[in-house]
Amino acid sequence: MKVMAADPIVYVVDDDKAVRASLESLLESAGYMVRAFASADEFLMRDEAIDAPSCLILDVRLKGKSGLEFQRELMRAGVTQPIIFITGHGDIPMSVAAMKAGAIEFLTKPFRDQDLLDAVCAGIERSVRQREAERENDQLLGLFNTLSPREREVMWLLASGLMNKQIANRLGLSHITIKMHRSQIMQKMQAENLTDLVRASDRIKDVTSNN
Known part of the structure; x- marks a missing residue:
């Protein structure tokens, strides 16, 4: 109870x-x-x-x-x-x-x-x-769970410091497709800029590694 x-x-x-x-x-x-x-x-x-x-x-x-x-x-x-x-x-x-x-x-x-x-x-x-x-972590994981598998893959690469063109070459996708994924990721993760996204990805890694 x-x-x-x-x-x-x-x-x-x-x-x-x-x-x-x-x-x-x-x-x-x-x-x-x-x-x-x-x-x-x-x-x-x-x-x-x-x-x-x-x-x-x-x-x-x-x-x-x-x-x-x-x-x-x-x-x-x-x-x-x-x-x-x-x-x-x-x-x-x-x-x-x-x-x-x-x-x-x-x-x-x-x-x-x-x-x-x-x-x-x-x-x-x-x-x-x-x-x-804990509330902030739960909210962040909730946002992360709205990403598709491809969007998650792109997010980790963005957070690692790769440019759009480098990610496109690595994944065998067009530069335009990566730009579209990036836009969707930023919107879904409620990140105003790349720095916010990097911080979010680092926190997600910390939370998931401790569970």
Whole structure:
């Protein structure tokens, strides 16, 4: 079930009930919607998907699957939700590993409320940027999918720096035909000039190579 939500949401995964309650109280007082879970598996089994910017506060030493293991699992699944780690038994190698894997912050208990709220704010801002980039990528791929196979072929060659005449010679087509394809490509891709088209093609390559 997908739930539409205007306000950002913060997910909390911590096996300490008192800690969950404390975090929920703090975050709700700051205006965030909060969903708390006792384990990584419980988080994964939730039956709702909330359509809003979000971040995840994750305890490092959970029972069963650890927070760091769960972070790696999310990365393998392509989930880019910003993560804030909290722990009562942190060490430098552990924090370095978490941050290298993309964590927003690594806080050792007891931590100041403001430090956590600052980290959550940074996580939500990153989530907003990620969602906007995903929307732009989806729109760009939608435009790209309107191109015919021949138009795509011509687009890649244009983006590589070849001139119309060079493309015509390579594909065994007339110069006029390539000019017509180029015009259609620019229109369909909503590109005002060749620079826009090159940028779009580079972004399409990045998006498709990461999927």
